[in-house]
Amino acid sequence: MTKKERVIAVIEGREADAVPSSFSLHFPAHEAVGDAAVEAHLKFFEETDTDIIKVMNEHLVPCYGMIKSPEDYYDKIPVIDRSSDFIADQLEMTKKILDRADHDAFSMGTLHGICASGIHPLEKMGETYNYSEVRQMQVDFLRWDEKKMLSAMQKIADGMCVLAEKYITEAGLDSVYYAGLGAETKWFTDEEFERWIKPLDLQIMRAVKDAGGYCFLHMCKNGLNMKRYDADYAVLADVVNWGVYEAPMSLEDGRKQFPGKAVLGGLENRSGVLVDGDEAAVRAEVRKIVAEFGRKGLLLGADCTLATEQDRKLVRAAVEEARNL
Template identity: 55%
Template sequence: MTKKDRVIAAIKKEQVDSVPSGFSLHFPSQSAFGEKGVQAHLAFFKETDTDICKIMNEHLVPACGSFASAQDYRKIPTISGNASFIQDQIVFTQKIMEKADPNAFMLGTLHGVLASSIHPLEKSGMSYEQTRTFLVNALREDSRPVLDAMKRITDGMCELALQYRSAGMDGIYYAALGAEKRYFTDEEFAQWIAPFDYQILKAIKESGAYSFLHMCKDGLDLARYTGCLDMVDVVNWGVYEAPYSLEEGRSLFSGKTIMGGLPNRTGVLVDGSQKEIQDSVKAIIHKMGRTGFILGSDCTLATEQDLGRVRFAVEACRR
């Protein structure tokens, strides 16, 4: 099997010659864009030898001034497929694909509507936690201008999904936020976040790309995403952040391929020996089985991750 064949077989729950794997990390700012970013991706793919080549996305919804109230969300413009940050990401993706292993499974990163709705706030000078609180309060203060802006952002993310697929992506990794119980109630999530998430996931599915749903941060209520199962092929979440084990998640997302198994910032990938990593991977595969499972981590690895340890985990899948 090629790497791509192996991943697609896992998604379809068919027999595989070995369990496929996929890991990623945010590259240092000086090598996250342009030719340095291309080379950083290619070096990561070569050193880790993962079956999935995940292309990161640091081309975000741009700054549009300061934010002091819900009304300031009117500053976010309509986002078309010609938006510079979308085109920059597509060109970046194409350059990586030109030199990446043609037999690997190519996966493009697409930031969810909530993350994309706070990126302009981060660029205005707010901390991450401030942006999350501001968005919640703005929606509760005056939801109309905020929801209108989120719809414009959602339409732009749908355009990105279509262009990813046209560029040759096999799958799209949808990085969702919003399921944390400390921010939104179930009713608020269903009203304000879920419809936009579903619109983008539907666009990914209709593009013909495989859909990877990623949910991270702590205190998650994964059940908030069970309504979108018909639009999702692979599910990945922060097992070591959320109160859901791999087995519980497999039950919750019945019928879907599960990706994960290893913590991303602690444990064997951080300080384990080769044997410890091999033993951990062997135990995870024994627990999850060789069908409908992709080895990965909860979320992105640390930028300073020792890639040799990642390679040990990838090779352990093939033993």
Template identity: 30%
Template sequence: MDKKTRVLHALNKQPVDKVPVGFWFHFSGEEAVGEACMDAHVQYYQETDIDFIKIMCDGYFAFPITAEIKEAADWRKLQPLGKDHPYIREQVERAKGINERIHGECCTFYNIFAPFSCIRFGTSDELVMRHLKEDPEAVLYGLDVIAQDQAMLAELIITEGQCTGIYYCLQGGEVDRFTHDEYRKLVTPSDTYVLEHANEYSDNNMLHLCGWAGIKNRLECWQDYPAKAFNWAVYVEELGLKEGMELFGGKAVLGGFDNTKEGLLYSGEKAEVEQFTADLIRHTGNTGLLLGADCSLSGDIDRQRISWVVEAAKLVI
């Protein structure tokens, strides 16, 4: 079974010859931009023999807010960037360049942030949360505009960039930020606008329920989102892969490894990593499982350690 078939089978809860593996980290310096970034992704893929590539959006975290935002009402001035804006075109070219280099050998998923992340990255968390209290409808207007651009980015990443799908990063679900009802009212509409648009162009999109803050999320806010696979911070949420598969309606799951420097993958002995890999597969089952981490690994991890997981997964039937 080739890598592309293996990953698609895993996403669609079909039998696989082995559980697929994929880890990622942020590229920095010269490798974060341009041709060097494309080459770095491919080199990492070839060095470790992972089964799929998650393409990082390094260099494009700060969403370009096109209006001067001081007061909450200013969000009503926001206009879409449009498909020809460098923010969109350059990311599509990154995806296309990486896919051309691997000649369709494996699945690729491009990291796209949900509008609620974009609006904060483009201004600040403090400003957005304050404006949501002062004039929520104005901020919702801004989120709708950003959602149009992120939806267009998702469409072009798949159609022109030739990615299998998107890896859609959701944030803002921390238990101390919104109630369940507040999140569903204020954030879910823009979340699902982008995801449902992406689903029109690919049937194989992943969700990342980001636990970057180290604070538990209200996972139930995302429980019914229409995606093929769910990835969450197992160690932050204290929710294992098998249990999470049940929570998310039997959908495929991605993860299982702690992404921090305190985690086994970063600092454990080879035999420990191999045993953990085998135990994780046996506990979760090999149907609908993709091995990865809670979030991005530290960029200085010894890449040989990732190969340990790839090789260990081959031995578990």
């Protein structure tokens, strides 16, 4: 099987000739965008030999001015479409990467979900606006003026739908990695998530499917209420990935929550053997994961993106061992 055939077989519940793998990391700032990012991606793919080539996305919804209230957010977030610079730049970079990457591999583009994309304009207002602060601002603004905030977030979601569609129909990717946030119990209540986040999540995931791509649902951060990702999410997801050690939820429990869906994961991303081990330890852990979970429906990967300084030889060892199983 080619890498792409192997991945699709697992996604579709068929027997594959080996366990495919997918790993990614955030490249340093000087290699995050433009031609430098193209070269960084290609080098990573060559050094790790993953079955899935995942295009990262540092072309985020930009800052459109200082936002201090829901009114500011509503007034300053514009209509986002194909002509928006950050979407055009991401598509251009993606096409350059795919032109030179392994054409036998399965390809995937990163898309930041509505919760993350909604805070990016706030994060970029200045160095003093850190992650926790802007997450709290988002929650406070929604509680303060739900109507204005949701109107502005709808414009962002519509723009993410454009990116999702163009990833598949224009750039030629096989799939979209939808990085969801919002299920952490620290921020939204269950009812708030259901009313504010879920409908826009589903809209964007549906755009992936409507464009003909496979949808990978990534459920990020710690302290998650995984029950928020219910059957409505499952029907639109082809593959699920979450922080096994953060949520917490085991691979087996995840398989029960998302029956019939392929699972991506198994290894910790910022600790464990990929950080503290050697190649022998990595290979042993991969064998253990596959033995416990089984080959069917498994794509080996990590909870989330690896650290920028990750030893790529250890990633290569994991990929090779999985391919032998």
